[in-house]
Amino acid sequence: MLDIIPLKKAFLDELNSITNLSELQQLRVKYLGKKGLVTSKLKTLSTVSPELRPAYGRAVNEVKDYIEEEVKKRGSLLKKEEHKKRILSEAIDMTLPGKFTPFGREHPINKVLYEIIDIFISMGFEVEEGPEVEFDYYNFEALNMPKDHPARDMQDTFYISEDIILRTHTSPVQIRVMEKRRPPLKIIAPGKVYRCDVDISHTPMFHQVEGFMVDTDIAFSDLKWVLESFIHSIFSVETPVRFRPSFFPFTEPSAEVDIGCTFCAGKGCRVCKNTGWLEILGAGMIDPRVFEMVGYNPELYTGFAFGMGVERVTMLKYSIDDIRLFFENDMRFLKQF
Amino acid sequence: MRVPFEWLREFVDISASPEEVAERLTMVGFEVEAMESVKDDTVFEVNVTPNRPDCLSILGIAREVSVAFRVPLKIHVCEIKGELPLSDFSVEIFNHELCSRYAGRVIKDVRISDSPEWIKTRLEKCGIRAINSVVDITNYVLLEFGHPLHAFDADTINGKKIKVGMPDTVLLQTPNSKLQTKIKTLDGVEREILGDSLLIWDAENPIAVAGVMGGLETEVNDSTANVFLESAYFEPFSIRRTSKRLNLISESSYRFERGADIEFLEKALNRAALMIREIAGGTIYEIIDVYPVRYVPEPIKIRYDRINRILGTEISNADMLKILKKLGITTEDKGDFFIVYPSAYRRDIKRDSDVAEEIARSYGYDRIPSRIPRSPLSSGKLDKKMMNIIRIREAMRKSGFTEVINYSFMSPSSLDVIAVPQADRRRNVIVINNPLRQDESLLRTTLIPALIGNFKYNLDRGIRDIRFFEISSVFEDIGRPLPLEELRLGGIFYRDKTPSLWKEDVEGFFITKGAIESMFEELKINEYSFSSSSELFLHKGQASDIYVRGAYAGYLGVLGPEIVERLDLKKQRPEIVVFELNLDLLLTLIPDSIKYNEIPRYPYVERDIAIIVDESLSASEIKEIIRTFPSELIEEVSVFDSYRGSNIPEGKKSLAFNIRYRAKDRTLTDDEVEELHASLVEHILEKTGGELRR
Numbered sequence A: 001m002l003d004i005i006p007l008k009k010a011f012l013d014e015l016n017s018i019t020n021l022s023e024l025q026q027l028r029v030k031y032l033g034k035k036g037l038v039t040s041k042l043k044t045l046s047t048v049s050p051e052l053r054p055a056y057g058r059a060v061n062e063v064k065d066y067i068e069e070e071v072k073k074r075g076s077l078l079k080k081e082e083h084k085k086r087i088l089s090e091a092i093d094m095t096l097p098g099k100f101t102p103f104g105r106e107h108p109i110n111k112v113l114y115e116i117i118d119i120f121i122s123m124g125f126e127v128e129e130g131p132e133v134e135f136d137y138y139n140f141e142a143l144n145m146p147k148d149h150p151a152r153d154m155q156d157t158f159y160i161s162e163d164i165i166l167r168t169h170t171s172p173v174q175i176r177v178m179e180k181r182r183p184p185l186k187i188i189a190p191g192k193v194y195r196c197d198v199d200i201s202h203t204p205m206f207h208q209v210e211g212f213m214v215d216t217d218i219a220f221s222d223l224k225w226v227l228e229s230f231i232h233s234i235f236s237v238e239t240p241v242r243f244r245p246s247f248f249p250f251t252e253p254s255a256e257v258d259i260g261c262t263f264c265a266g267k268g269c270r271v272c273k274n275t276g277w278l279e280i281l282g283a284g285m286i287d288p289r290v291f292e293m294v295g296y297n298p299e300l301y302t303g304f305a306f307g308m309g310v311e312r313v314t315m316l317k318y319s320i321d322d323i324r325l326f327f328e329n330d331m332r333f334l335k336q337f
Numbered sequence B: 001m002r003v004p005f006e007w008l009r010e011f012v013d014i015s016a017s018p019e020e021v022a023e024r025l026t027m028v029g030f031e032v033e034a035m036e037s038v039k040d041d042t043v044f045e046v047n048v049t050p051n052r053p054d055c056l057s058i059l060g061i062a063r064e065v066s067v068a069f070r071v072p073l074k075i076h077v078c079e080i081k082g083e084l085p086l087s088d089f090s091v092e093i094f095n096h097e098l099c100s101r102y103a104g105r106v107i108k109d110v111r112i113s114d115s116p117e118w119i120k121t122r123l124e125k126c127g128i129r130a131i132n133s134v135v136d137i138t139n140y141v142l143l144e145f146g147h148p149l150h151a152f153d154a155d156t157i158n159g160k161k162i163k164v165g166m167p168d169t170v171l172l173q174t175p176n177s178k179l180q181t182k183i184k185t186l187d188g189v190e191r192e193i194l195g196d197s198l199l200i201w202d203a204e205n206p207i208a209v210a211g212v213m214g215g216l217e218t219e220v221n222d223s224t225a226n227v228f229l230e231s232a233y234f235e236p237f238s239i240r241r242t243s244k245r246l247n248l249i250s251e252s253s254y255r256f257e258r259g260a261d262i263e264f265l266e267k268a269l270n271r272a273a274l275m276i277r278e279i280a281g282g283t284i285y286e287i288i289d290v291y292p293v294r295y296v297p298e299p300i301k302i303r304y305d306r307i308n309r310i311l312g313t314e315i316s317n318a319d320m321l322k323i324l325k326k327l328g329i330t331t332e333d334k335g336d337f338f339i340v341y342p343s344a345y346r347r348d349i350k351r352d353s354d355v356a357e358e359i360a361r362s363y364g365y366d367r368i369p370s371r372i373p374r375s376p377l378s379s380g381k382l383d384k385k386m387m388n389i390i391r392i393r394e395a396m397r398k399s400g401f402t403e404v405i406n407y408s409f410m411s412p413s414s415l416d417v418i419a420v421p422q423a424d425r426r427r428n429v430i431v432i433n434n435p436l437r438q439d440e441s442l443l444r445t446t447l448i449p450a451l452i453g454n455f456k457y458n459l460d461r462g463i464r465d466i467r468f469f470e471i472s473s474v475f476e477d478i479g480r481p482l483p484l485e486e487l488r489l490g491g492i493f494y495r496d497k498t499p500s501l502w503k504e505d506v507e508g509f510f511i512t513k514g515a516i517e518s519m520f521e522e523l524k525i526n527e528y529s530f531s532s533s534s535e536l537f538l539h540k541g542q543a544s545d546i547y548v549r550g551a552y553a554g555y556l557g558v559l560g561p562e563i564v565e566r567l568d569l570k571k572q573r574p575e576i577v578v579f580e581l582n583l584d585l586l587l588t589l590i591p592d593s594i595k596y597n598e599i600p601r602y603p604y605v606e607r608d609i610a611i612i613v614d615e616s617l618s619a620s621e622i623k624e625i626i627r628t629f630p631s632e633l634i635e636e637v638s639v640f641d642s643y644r645g646s647n648i649p650e651g652k653k654s655l656a657f658n659i660r661y662r663a664k665d666r667t668l669t670d671d672e673v674e675e676l677h678a679s680l681v682e683h684i685l686e687k688t689g690g691e692l693r694r
Ligand SMILES: [Zn+2]
Pocket: A261, A262, A263, A264, A265, A266, A267, A268, A269, A270, A271, A272, A273, A274, A276, A277
């Protein structure tokens, strides 16, 4: 029975020198394993005299429980230490950049184009499209610009043949829609248009949104409300708007719409030529001649139409001063939007 | 139109500053685009719209100012008093439909020299070069009154005869004259005469292109003693046609083609004659005035309420008439309606809407109220096509592709650069007759050349990761009047192989393919396949045609080495991936609606299989073999390894698949799966002739 005590002491000595979990596991096996020192004592129990056997058994079991307990205690201590070490060794430089695939960007023209479309959709308009290569008839003649009309000089045209051109505006969609549908109509027609002209404010291709509304009782004052609402929405509610008389062959009365200069807040600068105003839209009441061309009775129906250059709106919105940037597609430009 | 402020003030007595006048003019429809200080004066650059030729003059602008500021308009007295000698010239108009009035005066014994300073200064301010007193005066009156005049050296006019007509008409009616086919105009250019152009002739020859430019031989110069001064009205369309064909625009043609004032032309003639007599001396002869087609104003009947209905205003009847009167427009009140008699200088006023504009202009656009349209409410809608395009753009951007927009043009060499065969559809190009540059003379039939251009532009500027996409139409001549316009989605991918912090060694081809596949997934397009492509400009071993629901939708591939070489890049073997898809087709294949599928309730069982097969056998072919295996329990098959190299025989590769089994109505047992999987493996080995990789 006395041999139990040194066993306990020997275990304690060994435990003190243990530095990691696997050593601890080996130690446990040495004492408590199938052939362990303590286990073998239990196996010799039958050789002990019957009267001493219960006390001896108790003593061995006590030592067994003690060792079990100590191993457990030491184990959790070692585990904690080991986690600590591992965490330290696994530290990373969190200031390194993350690995990501950046979202591609929207082209600023399309970004603004869809913004414009959204605003008109919210006012109850629908979208219609037409071909970019168009008949002279739809682009000019049906819009009250017969051949040999000086108003054609307002738009330098690319010709494919005498009768086929690259559309100079999206207004032909107006004719195409009115030819196949009856009022009431609230339509916008976005798309690419072409004019043979190139400088700091012109490119041979650009984008336009044409819009029109036809019903039995549409007046110039409705046009004013729709365009003012649009401008306040795409720029800001504080943006000043003014309408001034102008001329388009397919509208009468016609108007050009200016907004307070976005570059100088109306104080006057180089961009607005010191007027404090920038032209943004052309508009007017649809000319009765146009209605006659599509077989509408101009006595019954009135309507307005307007058109704007998307590049122009985009330039004013983001203070871009050279239209050609849009078609250079320089990543350093595109990623800003 | 350049308008010197001091000249304007000769017609209207106003105290307003140039800035105030400019602002008012702009607000009544004559936009002052610029103001320039010239010699103690301000010159306005006024944008005169094509409908208002009457305002291509100081007088016309002054008339607008007089209305805007409510001050009277002062016009010079243009009467020539006293008895005048009769001239021995005769005028005959052959084509009344092109010239409805022709007037002229002979002025004899003039002494031509330089103009006085004040005339020169005013011409100069308006951008016209001084020549000699007589010519300067015709230009002066043109600027002042807006009516073009022409001065001939009377002694050079054969037979003291003026004939106005087209060559065919003149020759027909004067059979003895010889056919003259050319005329040398004042600018020294010898010009071919066109059959339907209106010309001025003397007894023998053409002496001027009517309303466009005079002839050099009848030019007034310092030695001219006798002048024939012309003031006429020519039909706008005829002048425009001639000017266009000769590619010759003059101050005269610009005004005639927009419409001159047939009634006022006599005043302009007299004003010039008087100025010539005053400055160059001489004797004015009696007017010769042939006016076969008199101007009769076309009365327009207009309902008062119609005007308010167009404008959305409540302007009273009396106010409407008052406004029109101020504008010099004659009206007659008839109760519910009124009648307008437009004067000869306002031929643009033809119907009610034109009168509405005049009233609105004067009333002030700013005073017209804004009104919410009374039209019935409709729900605005974006059609499906546009919504799907928005989804496609979004899907591309999520894969890191940035949107570009290129011109619709391409160069004649673009298709050669990407080796498009002669018989290819893409060679059916639309040609622009008047391109700005030869490089932009065709409409593009593919988006790829422009995308390659975008790639190169950015690569040259140090951009290392280039992913672009574009959605635009291409144009194909299909033998109809209008070309086929097909919407395409094109893209380009390139990534520099420079060392980077986080390694990612996926090939560009698969990154781009992944972008296309994830777009398909977003659009719920699931029946698609990639098979090898025969596009000549793509790398033969790295190019796929893309089929969606069995239809050819486009291609994806790496640019072939010969093409890349032509691009002349400073990179070793760059991997440039491009793709182009027919969006018009894709858009029709996107399902309209989504239907919910029940989420599986029973667990799945997975098994892997790795097989060694011929290199030529594609992963998708094996997938197809698995797909056709007759079992409903195979839920999903995915490739998780593709390997060539050591341990694998030459000409072979190893492919590994993960197969997921699941039943809808029960939990599969191990035995069941074992048996199924074993027969699947057998099926694959049999069909592929491959062997299991151990
Ligand atoms: Zn400004």
